[in-house]
Amino acid sequence: MKSIFKNKLNLFLFFLLVINLIYIKNISYFNLEILKNSFNKNWIPVYSIYRPEVIESKYLLDKHRINKFNVSQKIIGETDFDYSSANTIKATDLYTHFRIVTYNYPIRLDSQSKYFLFFLNEKTSEKCKEIEKGKYLKLLIC
Amino acid sequence: MLKQIKRVLKIEIFVSILALLILLNYLILFINYNEYVIKLIFSLYIFTILVFFVYKPLNFFHLKITLIILMIIVLGNPTYSWDAWAIWLFHAKRIFFEQSIIAQLDEYAMWTHNDYPVIAPTFAASLATLVGGWNNIFPKLAFLLMYFPPLILSIKIFNVRYHLLFLILALFILNLHFINGYVDGLVAIYFSFSSYLVYDIFVNKQNSFYYYL
Numbered sequence: 001m002k003s004i005f006k007n008k009l010n011l012f013l014f015f016l017l018v019i020n021l022i023y024i025k026n027i028s029y030f031n032l033e034i035l036k037n038s039f040n041k042n043w044i045p046v047y048s049i050y051r052p053e054v055i056e057s058k059y060l061l062d063k064h065r066i067n068k069f070n071v072s073q074k075i076i077g078e079t080d081f082d083y084s085s086a087n088t089i090k091a092t093d094l095y096t097h098f099r100i101v102t103y104n105y106p107i108r109l110d111s112q113s114k115y116f117l118f119f120l121n122e123k124t125s126e127k128c129k130e131i132e133k134g135k136y137l138k139l140l141i142c
Numbered sequence: 143m144l145k146q147i148k149r150v151l152k153i154e155i156f157v158s159i160l161a162l163l164i165l166l167n168y169l170i171l172f173i174n175y176n177e178y179v180i181k182l183i184f185s186l187y188i189f190t191i192l193v194f195f196v197y198k199p200l201n202f203f204h205l206k207i208t209l210i211i212l213m214i215i216v217l218g219n220p221t222y223s224w225d226a227w228a229i230w231l232f233h234a235k236r237i238f239f240e241q242s243i244i245a246q247l248d249e250y251a252m253w254t255h256n257d258y259p260v261i262a263p264t265f266a267a268s269l270a271t272l273v274g275g276w277n278n279i280f281p282k283l284a285f286l287l288m289y290f291p292p293l294i295l296s297i298k299i300f301n302v303r304y305h306l307l308f309l310i311l312a313l314f315i316l317n318l319h320f321i322n323g324y325v326d327g328l329v330a331i332y333f334s335f336s337s338y339l340v341y342d343i344f345v346n347k348q349n350s351f352y353y354y355l
Contacts, residue, residue, distance in 0.1 A: 003302045004204060013306035014204055020313040021211045028219050028321055034279060035218035041275035047220035048227070048278045101251055102232045103278075106239040108250065 053136040054099040060139045068110040072118040116140045153298045160291040163187045175241040184272045216321045221278045226323025234266035282323040292335040
């Protein structure tokens with residue numbers, strides 16, 4: 001430490017290092033609430049997930065103890081496009097679909113499951129029975 | 143001279159232990175998911191880092207303060223980057239919940255690139271095992287902890303002035319890669335240091351024991 005503070009150039013470089021760290025903190029989305037809850041297993045990551053539908057999907061599936069679920073075609077979004085481009089995926093509504101899959105794991109997406117998540121404004125088949133309606137999604141058994 | 147050799151040897155020992163523990167963790171998970179062994183390995187890793195921080199705390203002060211601040215920034219940041227939640231942390235989550243290093247080979251969610259390497263997700267899954275649960279934030283810390291061996295090794299390579307310069311450049315170039323749950327920065331740092339070690343072994347003809355790690 002002495003070698004840093006006894007030399008002006010080293011001190012200047014140390015100052016630049018601190019500036020760099022502050023810069024990283026400023027360009028990131030640092031938030032004290034996240035820091036406080038960083039090890040809280042029950043905390044809902046509201047700052048990580050920017051679509052409330054995703055958070056609600058976990059609430060609905062957990063509440064009804066469902067371990068395999070399916071989603072509507074509207075949630076799945078566009079198919080047959082270039083998966084290698086993150087920007088293309090972001091432009092479509094695939095964020096909701098992919099985020100629901102990753103966030104709800106170990107509850108799995110299964111095309112054979114009879115439990116369906118639909119957007120609230122979506123029309124559903126008469127064969128489906130509504131289990132619960134949330135603010136953004138509804139859970140149905142088909 | 144003797145003091146310098148001792149200093150270098152201590153750094154080499156720290157780096158060797160940390161690198162060995164990362165590899166051992168990977169190997170243990172490959173053989174069998176034993177919760178107690180994984181917890182022991184990760185605890186040893188954290189203990190070694192603590193010893194590095196506490197043993198003569200004012201030595202390498204600039205590196206220690208940098209690592210501490212980066213740890214705080216990591217834990218205070220949301221997991222919003224696409225590759226972080228869709229690939230690396232999702233693979234870690236799968237390893238943690240399935241208790242298997244080959245969990246992602248069942249072709250579930252193919253768009254998460256199930257063929258990607260798992261050494262970093264394995265380390266994050268081990269941290270989750272030690273903590274005893276999962277959330278979206280703290281597993282990213284494991285990726286940052288994996289930066290420690292090469293960054294500690296850098297003390298040996300540079301003198302204080304050049305080491306400060308090295309850290310400034312590393313932070314400036316990699317910046318968010320240190321904290322957003324990507325492993326691109328990890329690959330860059332490990333590739334650079336591997337190149338340096340290859341140069342040191344084959345050109346400089348150095349043959350310290352830890353180089354073969």
